[in-house]
Amino acid sequence: MNISNFENQINNAQQQLAKMQENLDQPPSSEREAEAITALSISIEELHVALEELEQQNSELIITRQELEKERQQYQNLFELAPDGYIVTDRNGVIQAANRSTEKLLHVRRDHLLGKPFILFICKTSRHTFHHCLDSLFQSYEIEELELELQPRHGKPLIAGISLSVELDFKGNITRLLWSIRDLSERIANEQKNRQQAALLDVATEAIIVSDLEDKITFWNSSAKNIYEWEAPEVLGKNAMELWWQETVPQLAEAKQSALAQGKWQGELKKYTKTGREILVESHWSVIRDRSEQPKSILIVDTDITEKKQLESQLFQSQRLESIGTLASGIAHDLNNILNPILGSVQILPRLIPQPNESCRKLTELIETNAKRGANIVKQVLAFSRSEEGERQNLKLNSVIEEVEHLIQETFPKTINLVVNTPPDLWTVYANPTQMHQVLLNLCVNSRDAMPYGGTLMICAENRIVTEDYARKHLDAEAGAYVVFSIIDTGYGIPPQILERIFEPFFTTKEVYQGTGLGLFTAMGIVKNHGGFIEVSSELKSGTQFEIFLPAIEIEKIETKVSTSALPEGKGELILVVDDEKDNLYMTQILLETSGYRVLTAKDGLDAVAIFEQHYGEIELVLMDMMMPNLDGATAIAELVKIAPQVKIISLSGLATDYSLARNSKVKAFLAKPITAESLLTTIKQVIQN
Structure with missing residues (x-):
């Protein structure tokens, strides 16, 4: 029964009750009847109240049903969509x-x-x-x-x-x-892509690091471990600023601030590895943003350029020294041409003045001594500039070290303890013994000066193989067999800011008049001229170590020497002397004429060719200067050979490197200026006789 029918029945009952009351002509006959009518009336009222409550509950039920239907529809939509x-x-x-x-x-x-x-x-x-x-x-x-x-x-x-x-x-x-x-296909594909990218990041040679905006490290690839020596578990979640040494934090903070402001930053940073080793890195910082373009993290790519910078420094120094060497060669050539007539003239004077007085004799000796001294200084500069090759031979460095050891024991302070360690089976090098003696002694003198209150000086030698990996890290090194001799002292050490300048010419930390600054400069030139290189390491208050690498030879080289004898005399042979320096030309002419030769002179190559064409049948020998205007010595020699293929020629030059210009021609001998009378006359005699 629904509420509407129930309501109709109540109304019908109420109407019937009202009719019953109207039909009663007299009051109820009994009290019981009255009570029954009253009870019936009350029941009808109660039914009305129950009906109202039921109607209210029915309304609430409808609302609840509507809400449930609405909620069901929402869930259905969620299910569907x-x-x-x-x-x-x-x-x-x-x-x-x-x-x-x-x-x-x-x-x-x-x-x-x-x-x-x-x-x-x-x-x-x-x-x-x-x-x-x-x-x-x-x-x-x-x-x-x-x-x-x-x-x-x-x-x-x-x-x-x-x-x-x-x-x-x-x-x-x-x-x-x-x-x-x-x-999950897309997620798995992304994960695979991420793994591939991570694998690529791990094989990259650069250190790749990601940190959040609070500097916490969230990614650390294999190269970061190789460069900085920390394993990934040691650094992930750590503060990057705390990872490096405190002195680098301001630089890192500045790089981070610039990256956040501009989106990226790049530059060079000094950092330290786990073991405290200082390295220099080329660092690139990029800001990674989220979908709302807000900074999320920072990607850092570091490339270790420590070795690159060292090689650049070595290259710069090598180029600088090479430039200085080129300049020194030109100056040395002019100085040799100046010293040549002085030295030659002073050796001719005793022939022109057979019985000089004491003052004249002393002055002559003084001039000759200082001319030779000047020539030796020029040779030192030429040795650095690779212009003075010097006489080389197959050499065991043991003998050179023994000579220097004896000299040190005789002259160095007794407060310096000398220790020498050289194996008997030291490999052979092809070198000039005098120059090797000079290099070793210069380094030992520097060590002595670094130990004014005494210490230990150690001279060692060993056979060593330089690997390709080692050679790549050192500008002048090539892989192969080397003889290495080391000079180690316990002196003051060399400050880092000075260490990179020690091979500069005229650079010295010694007092005025106590050093010229040419010792290491010359040593470097000699060693490089022999195909070797020098390594230096030093620590303040602990000492310095120099390692000199000289290439060992595999095939014994033929050694040639020119025997010397007393000053020979000529027998009237005609000699053509060619030189653009008037003083040299005059001095050589006087020396040869006083030694029994006839002389023709030419001021340059063109003049020499013209004179030779007129007298080539009489000329026994040509003395040819190599560096001349108009027509240089090498070209003039070629022209003379065309005229007379059997012509005998001795070439002269203020630079020993000019020998390379003449040795492929018909030149019988080469003499480097300044030339002594003895060497010139002896060489002329040998060439004429052969």
């Missing part, structure tokens, strides 16, 4: 309901899904996992999220993440299974 697939199955896995996302995932319309077992859409490789899942569910009613490979009706299989829940009846029995299906 959810990005993940949702299906409902019975306890056996037969599909009872599915949403739109499930249609898209499985490429099947919903009306075709209903009534189908869900297992039909699971790849065979995953069905065992599916059955195991159901068995576990029926035992514990709980299951962890699992991954299954699904096979859509059309298309490739996909990996799906499956979540499962159950519906129970009032007895606690499973009635339905609720499945949530999420396509």
Whole structure:
């Protein structure tokens, strides 16, 4: 019975009661009748009240039903529009309901899904996992999220993440299974891509570091470990500013501030490794932003340029020294041409003045001594500039070290303890023994000066193989066999700011008149001229070590020497002297004429060719200067050979390197200025006789 019928019946009862009361002509005959009528009236009123309450409850029930319907519709919409697939199955896995996302995932319309077992859409490789899942569910009613490979009706299989829940009846029995299906293909692809990118980052030679805005390190690749020596677990989550030494923090903070302001920053930074080793890195900082373009983290790419900077410094110094050497060569050539007539003239004077007085004799000796001294200084400069090759021979450095050892024991302070360690089987080098003596002695003198209050000076030698890896880190080094001799002292040490300048010419830290600044300068030139290189290491208050690398020889080289004898005399042979320096020309003419020769002179190559054409049948020998205007010595020699192929020629030059211009021609001998009378006359005699 509905509320409306119930209300009609109440109204009918009330009307009948009213008629009964109207039909009574007299009051009720008894009290019992009156009470019955009253009770009936009250009951009718109570029914009216109950009816009103029922109507109110009915209204509330309608509202509740509407709200439930609205809520049900919302859940239905969520079910339909959810990005993940949702299906409902019975306890056996037969599909009872599915949403739109499930249609898209499985490429099947919903009306075709209903009534189908869900297992039909699971790849065979995953069905065992599916059955195991159901068995576990029926035992514990709980299951962890699992991954299954699904096979859509059309298309490739996909990996799906499956979540499962159950519906129970009032007895606690499973009635339905609720499945949530999420396509993991994109996530897996992204993870694979991230792994590939991480692998690429790990094989990169640069250190790649990512830190958040609070400087916490979130990524650390293998090269970062190789460069900075920290393993990834040691640094992840650590503060990057605290990782490096305190003195580098201001630079890092400035780099971070610039990167955040401009989006990126690059520059050179000094950092320290886990073991405290200082390195220089070329650092690139880039700001990584989130989807709202707000800074999220900072990507740092560091390249270790420590070795590169060292090589650049070595190259710069080598180029600077090479430039100075070129300048020195030009100056030395002019000085030799100046010293040559002085030295030659002073050696001729005793012939012109057979019985000089004491003052004249002393002045002559003074001039000759200082001319030779000047010539030796020029040779030192030429040795550095690679212009003075000097006479070389197959040499065991043991003998040179023994000579220097004896000299040190005789002249150095007794407060310096000398230790010498040289193996007897030291390899052979092809070197000038005098120059090797000079290099070793210069370094030992520097060590002595660094130990004014005494100490230990050690001279060592060893055979060593320089590897390709070592050679790449040292500008002048080449892989191969070397003899290395080391000079080690326990002196003051060399400050870092001075260490890079010690091979500069005229650079010295000694007092005025106590050093010229040419010792190490010359030593470097000699060693490089021999194909070697020098390594220096020093620590303040602990001492300095110089290592001199000289290439060992594999094939014994033929050694040639010119024997000397007393000053020979000529027998009237005609000699053509060619030189653009008038003083040299005059001095040579006087020396030869006083020694029994006849002389023709030419001021340059053109003049020499013209004179030779007129007298080549009489000329026994040509003395040819190499550096001249108009026609240089090498070209003039070629012209003379065309006229008389058997012509005998001795070339002269203020630079020893000019020998390379003449040695491929018909030149019989080469003399470097300044030339002594003895060497010139002896060489002339030998060439004429051969």
